[in-house]
Amino acid sequence: MATAERYVGGGxxxxxxxxxxxxxxxxxxxxxxxxxxxxxxxxxxHASARVRNVDVAAALEAPGVVAAFNGQDLAEEWAAxxxxxxxxxEDIKHPDHWPVAKDSVCFAGDGVAVVLATNxxxxxxxADLVEVEYEVRESVTAIEDALADGAPLVHEAFGSNECYxxxxxxxxxxxxxxxxxxxxxxxxxxxxxxxxxxxxxxVVVQPVASAGEFTMWSTTQVPHVARVTLALTLGIPxxxxxxxxxxxxxxxxxxxxxxxxxALCLALARRLGRPVKWVAERSEDYLATxxxxxxxxxxxxxxxxxxxxxxxxxxxxxxMGAYLQLVTPGIPLLGAFVYCGSYxxxxxxxxxxxxxxxxxxxxxxxGAGRPEATYAIERAIDTLGREVGLDPVExxxxxxxxxxxxxxxxxxxxxxxxxxxxxxxRALDLLDHDEVRAEQAARRESGDTRQIGIGFSxxxxxxxxxxxxxxxxxxxxxxxxxxxxxxxxxxxxVEVVTGSSPHxxxxxxxxxxxxxxxxxxxxxxxxxxHGDTAVAPLGMDTYGSRSLSVGGxxxxxxxxxxxxxxxKIAAHLLEVAPDDLEFESGAFSVKGVxxxxxxxxxxxFAAWTAHSLPEGEEPGLEATxxxxxxxxxxxxxxxxxxxxxxxxxxxxxxxxYVAVDDCGHVINPQIVDGQIHGGxxxxxxxxxxxxxxxxxxxxxxxxxxxxxxxxxxxELPSFELDRTVTPSTTNEMGVKGIGEAGTIAAAxxxxxxxxxxxxxxxxxxxxxxxxxxxxxxxxxxxxxxxxR
Amino acid sequence: xxxxxxxxxxxxIHHEASVEPRTLLVYLLREHLGLTGTNVGxxxxxxxxxxxxxxxxxxxxxxVLAVQADGRExxxxxxxxxxxxxHAMQRAFHEQHGLxxxxxTPGMILAAVSYLEENPGASEAEIRHALEGNLCRCTGYxxxxxxxxxxxxxxxxxxxxxxxxx
Numbered sequence: 001m002a003t004a005e006r007y008v009g010g011g012x013x014x015x016x017x018x019x020x021x022x023x024x025x026x027x028x029x030x031x032x033x034x035x036x037x038x039x040x041x042x043x044x045x046h047a048s049a050r051v052r053n054v055d056v057a058a059a060l061e062a063p064g065v066v067a068a069f070n071g072q073d074l075a076e077e078w079a080a081x082x083x084x085x086x087x088x089x090e091d092i093k094h095p096d097h098w099p100v101a102k103d104s105v106c107f108a109g110d111g112v113a114v115v116l117a118t119n120x121x122x123x124x125x126x127a128d129l130v131e132v133e134y135e136v137r138e139s140v141t142a143i144e145d146a147l148a149d150g151a152p153l154v155h156e157a158f159g160s161n162e163c164y165x166x167x168x169x170x171x172x173x174x175x176x177x178x179x180x181x182x183x184x185x186x187x188x189x190x191x192x193x194x195x196x197x198x199x200x201x202x203v204v205v206q207p208v209a210s211a212g213e214f215t216m217w218s219t220t221q222v223p224h225v226a227r228v229t230l231a232l233t234l235g236i237p238x239x240x241x242x243x244x245x246x247x248x249x250x251x252x253x254x255x256x257x258x259x260x261x262x263a264l265c266l267a268l269a270r271r272l273g274r275p276v277k278w279v280a281e282r283s284e285d286y287l288a289t290x291x292x293x294x295x296x297x298x299x300x301x302x303x304x305x306x307x308x309x310x311x312x313x314x315x316x317x318x319x320m321g322a323y324l325q326l327v328t329p330g331i332p333l334l335g336a337f338v339y340c341g342s343y344x345x346x347x348x349x350x351x352x353x354x355x356x357x358x359x360x361x362x363x364x365x366x367g368a369g370r371p372e373a374t375y376a377i378e379r380a381i382d383t384l385g386r387e388v389g390l391d392p393v394e395x396x397x398x399x400x401x402x403x404x405x406x407x408x409x410x411x412x413x414x415x416x417x418x419x420x421x422x423x424x425x426r427a428l429d430l431l432d433h434d435e436v437r438a439e440q441a442a443r444r445e446s447g448d449t450r451q452i453g454i455g456f457s458x459x460x461x462x463x464x465x466x467x468x469x470x471x472x473x474x475x476x477x478x479x480x481x482x483x484x485x486x487x488x489x490x491x492x493x494v495e496v497v498t499g500s501s502p503h504x505x506x507x508x509x510x511x512x513x514x515x516x517x518x519x520x521x522x523x524x525x526x527x528x529x530h531g532d533t534a535v536a537p538l539g540m541d542t543y544g545s546r547s548l549s550v551g552g553x554x555x556x557x558x559x560x561x562x563x564x565x566x567x568k569i570a571a572h573l574l575e576v577a578p579d580d581l582e583f584e585s586g587a588f589s590v591k592g593v594x595x596x597x598x599x600x601x602x603x604x605f606a607a608w609t610a611h612s613l614p615e616g617e618e619p620g621l622e623a624t625x626x627x628x629x630x631x632x633x634x635x636x637x638x639x640x641x642x643x644x645x646x647x648x649x650x651x652x653x654x655x656x657y658v659a660v661d662d663c664g665h666v667i668n669p670q671i672v673d674g675q676i677h678g679g680x681x682x683x684x685x686x687x688x689x690x691x692x693x694x695x696x697x698x699x700x701x702x703x704x705x706x707x708x709x710x711x712x713x714x715e716l717p718s719f720e721l722d723r724t725v726t727p728s729t730t731n732e733m734g735v736k737g738i739g740e741a742g743t744i745a746a747a748x749x750x751x752x753x754x755x756x757x758x759x760x761x762x763x764x765x766x767x768x769x770x771x772x773x774x775x776x777x778x779x780x781x782x783x784x785x786x787x788r
Numbered sequence: 789x790x791x792x793x794x795x796x797x798x799x800x801i802h803h804e805a806s807v808e809p810r811t812l813l814v815y816l817l818r819e820h821l822g823l824t825g826t827n828v829g830x831x832x833x834x835x836x837x838x839x840x841x842x843x844x845x846x847x848x849x850x851x852v853l854a855v856q857a858d859g860r861e862x863x864x865x866x867x868x869x870x871x872x873x874x875h876a877m878q879r880a881f882h883e884q885h886g887l888x889x890x891x892x893t894p895g896m897i898l899a900a901v902s903y904l905e906e907n908p909g910a911s912e913a914e915i916r917h918a919l920e921g922n923l924c925r926c927t928g929y930x931x932x933x934x935x936x937x938x939x940x941x942x943x944x945x946x947x948x949x950x951x952x953x954x
Contacts, residue, residue, distance in 0.1 A: 013882055020890025021878045023825015023865035027891065030824035120815075121808070198829050198837060198891040198925050249827070249891030250925050282830035504889030504926050670885045674931060678888065681928030705834035705923070713929035714920035718912070742928075 007513035007523050008667050014509045015528075025247040028202040028219050029279050036204070037066055039265060039278040040123035042113040042130045043287060044105035047139035047358035047698020048152065051103055051132065054113050058129040064122030067272060068115045068130065071100040077267040079235030082323075083258050085225075085477035086330035092164040093356075095155045097323040099233075099260040099267070105134075106154055106322035107358050108698055109287030111260055116268060116276065139358035139698040143296055143317045146357045154322055154356035163320050163354035164329060168336055170412045171347030176311035180302035184384045190372050191691040191768055192294035192319065194702070195365045196710050197503075199249025200280040201289055203262050205269040214269060215242045218262055221251040222541040223501055225326070225478065227533045229258045234266050241266075245531035248503035252682070253364030254289050255503065256543040257326045261288070283704045291692055292365020294319035295332065299339065299376045302347075307388035309399050311347035312410060314339045314376070320354045321361035328363045329354050333474060334462075334544070335369030337411040341377035342420040342460045342636060343399040345410040358698045364543060366682055367740040370461045371747060378457045378748035382755070392456045392752070393428065397421060400458070405729045413462065415634040416730045419662065423724055424458050427638040427660040430722055436642055436656075444760050450644045452655070453757025457749035460636035463545035463737035464730065468628050480628065482546070483538035484555035486515065486562045487622035490608035492601025494521055496528045499539020500551035505739060506671040507547060511555055513667055514733075518559035519600055520586025538626060545635075545737025548667065553731040554627035561623030569606055569621070570598040572614040633728045633736035637661035639680070641749040645757040650776030652688055652754055654717045659745065661721070663738040664728040672738050673721055679742020680719055685711050686743075687750035691769050758782070794858040798823065799867025807854045813847075814838045816854035817864060825865040827891050829923070836922030839895035840864050846902035848895075848921070865894035868901070873949040876942040877901050877935070886935035888926035896922045900936045908944055912937060 019025045044051075054070035081096040100111045113130045117123035138152035145151060146161040154161055177183060197219075204217045214236060220226050223243040231238035248255065261278045269276040280288065295318050302311040318332045332352045340348055367374075385395030401407050403419040433454070440452040465471070466480035485497040496515050500507055508528040516523040529535050540550070563583060570588035571578040574596055581588045589597035603621060606612065610619035642656035659676060666672050689709040693701045702708035709715075727734030747768065754770050755763060762782035766775055791806045798821060805820045817823045817840070826849060829837030838849040841863035868875045877897050880886065887893040896919065903918040904910065910918065915936045916929070924932060942948075 014885065016890070017882045017887060020887055020893055021865075021874070021881060021897070022869060023823070023894055025825075025890055027824075027827060029828065030818070121810070196925055198835065198889065198923065199827065200829070248889065250889040252925065282832065282835070506888070674885050674888060674927060677928035677930040678926045679928075682925070704832045705830045706832045710835075710923050710925065712920040712923055713916040713933060716916075716929055718930050718933065719928065 006517055008517045009669065011670065012509060012513055012523065012668055014506050015512060016506060016508050027199055027247050027249055028204060028217050031204045031217050032277060033206045033275040036275040036277045037116040037118065037272065038120045038123040039268060039276050040115045040127040041111045041261065042115065042127050042132065044110045044112055045108055046105060046134050046136050047108045047141065048137040049105050049134035050137065051101060051105060051112055052135055053133040055131040056113055058131065059115050059126040062122065062126035062129055064117040064119055065126045066116050066118065068113065068126065070113045071098060071102040074100050074267060075102055077271065078233060080233050082233060082260060082263060083229035083326060084324040084328065086327045086475065088166050088329045088333060088475055089164045092329060093158045094324055099263040107360055108700060109360055114264060114268065116272065141357050141359050141694040141698050143319050143355050143357065146355050154358055161356045163356055165351060165353045166333065167351040169349040170410060171311070173311055173313055173347040173349040176347035177300070177302045177313060180310055181305035182303045182384070182387055184301040184303070184380055184387060186299050186380045186383055188297045188376055188379060189767060190293040190295040190375065193292040193365055193686055193690050194286055194692050194708055195252045195254035195289065195292055197250035197252055197254055200282050200285040201255065201259065201261065202279040203265045204275065204277045205265040206275045207269040207273060209273040213240045214266055215244065216262065216266060217244045217246055219248050219255055220245045221248070221255040221501055221503055221543055223531055223533055224499065224539045224541050226258050226262060230262060230266060233263050236266065242534045245501050251503045252366040253292065253368055253543060256364045257290055286703045287360060287700060290325050290363035291321065291360050292362060293372060294362050295372050297372065297376045299380050301380055301384050303384055303388065305388060307384060307390045307395050307398050309343055309345045309384070311345050312340050314350040316350065316352040318352060318354050319359065319362055320356050321359045322356065323361050325361040325363040328361055330476060331362065331364055331369050333369065335373030337413050338370060338460065338462055339373045339377055340410040341374060342401060342458050343381065344401050348410040359694060366679065366743045368544065370740065371683065371744045374457065374459045374461065374744045375748045378459065379752060382752050393424065396424060396456065396458045414631065415460065416631055416728045417726045418636065419724060419726045420458055420636055423636060423660040423662055424638040426722055426724060427640050427658050430660065430720060431640050431656065431658045449647050451647055451757040453643045453645060453753040453755065455641045455749045455751065455753025455756055456638065457745045457752065458638045459745040460634055461741060461744045462632040462634055463740060464549035464629060464633040465544040465546045466632055467630055479540065480550070481626055482540045482551040482554050483624060483626045484551060484558045485622060485624040486555065486558045488562065488600065488604035490605055492525065492604050494519060494526045496526060496555060497536045498528060498530045498551050498555060499536055499541070500547040501531045501539065501541045502547065503542065505542065505547060505675070506668065510548065510667045510671060511552065514552060514555055515559060518556065519563065520584065521600065545739040548735050549633045549731060549737050550627060550629055552735065553733055554625045556733050557627055558623050558625035561625060562621060565623065566600050566603040566621060568614050568617060569603040572612065573598050573606060629730055631730040633730050635661065635663040635736040635738060635741050637741065637745060639745040639749040641753040643750065643753040643757055645754060645775060647779055650772035650779065652770055652775060654684065656720065657717050658720045659742070660723060661738065661741055662724045662726050663741065664726060664736040665734040666725065667735070675738045676721060676742045677719055679740060680746045681711065681716055683743040683746020684716060684750055686768060687747040688769050689715065792855050794855055796857050796860060796862055798862045799864060809855055811854040812850050813852040813854050813857050814849035816857065817849060823864050823866055825894050827894060829892065834923070836899055837892050837895045839899045839922065841898055841902055846899045865898065868897065870949055875901065876948050877939040880935040880939035880942065884931045884935035884938055886927065886932045892922060892924045896924060896932060900939065904940050904943060908940060910940060
């Protein structure tokens with residue numbers, strides 16, 4: 001019965017796969033209760049307009065249509081506006097955001113009416129019959145345009161487009177810069193990105209009208225957060241709302257939100273007493289699901305003549321979009337503490353202004369603030385190196401924080417564990433750096449039209465949200481804990497209930513590995529339940545690379561509690577004291593008398609029958625642990641990208657991509673590598689391919705996969721991965737998050753490589769995405785002496 | 789709207805259906821026949837999520853009208869395993885961790901199966917090029933490409949289907 005097999009760290013194939021490989025998965029779109037009405041949302045084509053009149057009469061006459069409403073019709077449904085959980089300053093401007101606009105629209109895609117019909121096509125057809133009278137206003141989509149004098153106001157009542165300004169300072173920044181030998185000043189612009197989880201968003205709500213109860217299936221990363229917040233928006237008692245995230249097809253932050261369509265399906269199911277279903281088409285998703293990035297950075301480094309960084313000064317302008325979604329204002333803050341990256345210094349300041357524009361709201365997209373911060377410091381340190389005559393390797397080595405535990409940073413954090421020089425060295429070895437540099441020199445010498453560049457990114461990041469007290473200090477509206485329950489069933493099988501809510505990360509497998517090792521049971525005996533507030537009522541969900549380092553640690557600790565209780569029961573059954581027992585591979589055995597033992601499964605049966613339990617012990621064998629981490633975790637690594645740039649066409653090919661990451665102890669190496677692969681791909685995509693573009697009227701030009709380049713296999717290389725293991729001191733498992741690291745690391749490695757390839761031609765910067773046109777223009781400008 | 793009668797064979801089973809002429813093949817499969825293993829990822833024929841086999845060739849089922857499938861043989865992800873044995877491509881995706889959220893996986897697998905029948909000895913570069921019509925946002929394609937190459941090796945040695953699911 002027992003097994004001595006160790007699953008953690010081993011090659012365990014994913015338990016999630018079989019249903020996904022055979023078409024048996026249950027994504028939200030596949031859920032259609034009898035009597036379902038299909039919801040279609042009529043959306044504004046205008047970026048800014050007063051809504052004079054919305055007439056749904058013609059739609060109501062259309063075949064199959066059951067109901068249609070405008071924003072005024074639905075006004076009484078809302079007990080509160082849509083939730084925003086992160087008011088970063090006391091004086092933040094926070095516009096009411098209604099699921100359907102009542103009298104004005106603020107971006108192209110804002111809902112103005114809804115149509116419900118008995119089938120999908122009928123709902124869509126009838127939506128075209130809704131007549132809306134708009135009084136179109138001037139709009140503004142770009143950050144600096146929105147801050148200019150006389151700019152059109154996104155929300156007139158605020159009198160300006162500034163949402164908030166938030167600041168952070170450590171040390172004497174002014175004196176540090178005044179006394180520096182060298183000051184590097186750089187400006188970087190991060191294009192707006194569309195997250196593009198492969199599964200478009202969808203919602204189904206089934207009411208039990210007589211009981212006032214609702215079950216909502218949603219493509220969400222955050223069923224628990226959705227339940228709390230939607231209960232408040234709808235005025236439904238939280239206890240009457242069950243939220244289920246079934247199989248969810250990727251999120252990357254875009255499903256870390258609470259959306260208008262979730263509120264609408266609930267309100268309409270309540271109003272009509274029938275199930276209501278909404279499924280986004282991809283082009284609708286481009287308008288109605290949050291976007292990411294869209295940030296302008298001014299970063300300054302103060303340094304000695306020898307290239308040692310003394311101080312950091314950062315100014316950010318962040319595009320909020322038209323409304324504040326769940327955590328929109330806080331996204332820049334997630335990067336605000338790490339503009340110093342892996343490096344030291346004595347002074348640090350950052351100021352961030354959030355700006356409203358007539359665009360789709362921004363919010364968390366993979367990395368959320370930290371890819372932006374990492375890009376700035378990893379690009380700027382290359383510039384510093386060039387100013388003082390150090391190559392990218394040496395300028396990093398000179399500035400790395402020391403290897404060790406609990407290392408204070410210039411940004412005011414304490415990094416759990418560090419060994420930055422270690423990953424850099426490993427990556428250099430993997431690359432065979434000297435050989436690639438020699439090839440680069442040869443091609444420069446010969447004037448080859450395919451020039452080589454090497455780009456570095458010795459990133460670190462902060463993840464594993466988060467100590468609740470730290471979140472409180474940042475004015476965040478919730479805690480950062482998570483929960484796990486471990487339950488031994490009478491037959492000895494194990495149920496794990498987790499508050500994490502996976503959508504591709506493989507938690508069922510990793511959590512099974514942790515549990516099977518802790519309890520000494522076969523991995524196939526462990527089931528993992530998640531993503532349903534009726535089954536897993538306690539949880540804070542999955543985002544910010546938090547699941548393992550918070551939810552997984554909660555599981556580890558819950559296993560400990562179960563073992564403690566089982567040990568007391570085993571001792572009682574064996575008629576010894578608990579301290580006389582030792583526990584290994586699922587067996588409690590009397591020290592020195594290994595024949596006298598009880599398996600943990602036997603204690604589970606005894607706990608169920610309750611025929612003979614220690615005095616005062618409750619029946620049943622289960623335990624819950626709610627874990628609030630004492631610190632973030634800080635994974636790190638070095639990524640090196642080698643590009644070949646065609647100097648005649650501007651085309652960039654990635655020739656090599658080497659990544660050495662350190663996320664502490666690894667539960668499932670295959671899953672960790674997979675997270676890194678996918679993360680790198682999204683970072684490369686930002687660097688080379690993706691950019692959401694609005695035209696002058698506020699229309700999203702890149703409004704589908706036809707004109708927004710999500711890279712395919714043909715655009716991407718294979719990746720060369722390795723890792724070092726520096727255990728976290730934040731938690732007793734020594735683990736760190738890895739879900740976002742690849743994305744955080746990759747973009748600066750790619751762009752540093754492109755700039756390196758063209759430096760000798762006079763190119764000093766290439767913006768993202770480094771499309772062939774943009775690269776070609778940079779080369780042409782440099783030849784004309786026009787590059788800065 | 790006038791309805792059209794069509795007959796299709798899906799995964800070896802004959803079906804008759806009455807559909808609107810504008811009905812897309814993917815919705816015939818999902819909504820008329822209840823085969824929800826085929827997912828929909830876009831509305832522009834860009835992502836390949838909905839890929840199925842029609843008379844053995846991969847098609848994007850959001851780009852084919854149901855009436856165009858009249859009289860055809862279709863294979864969906866539900867029909868790829870046979871007699872309880874996975875196709876080598878399914879096994880390779882599992883073993884190589886070629887899927888994360890799994891939403892693109894049915895289409896990716898069927899596109900790859902179809903391609904390897906055309907080019908059983910495909911190189912990595914050829915596999916990458918062949919799959920450019922199928923998007924994945926999770927894996928960075930690294931392990932998908934490995935999986936297709938591993939399946940190619942298995943299929944070359946005659947093991948198109950292999951032992952039961954794990």
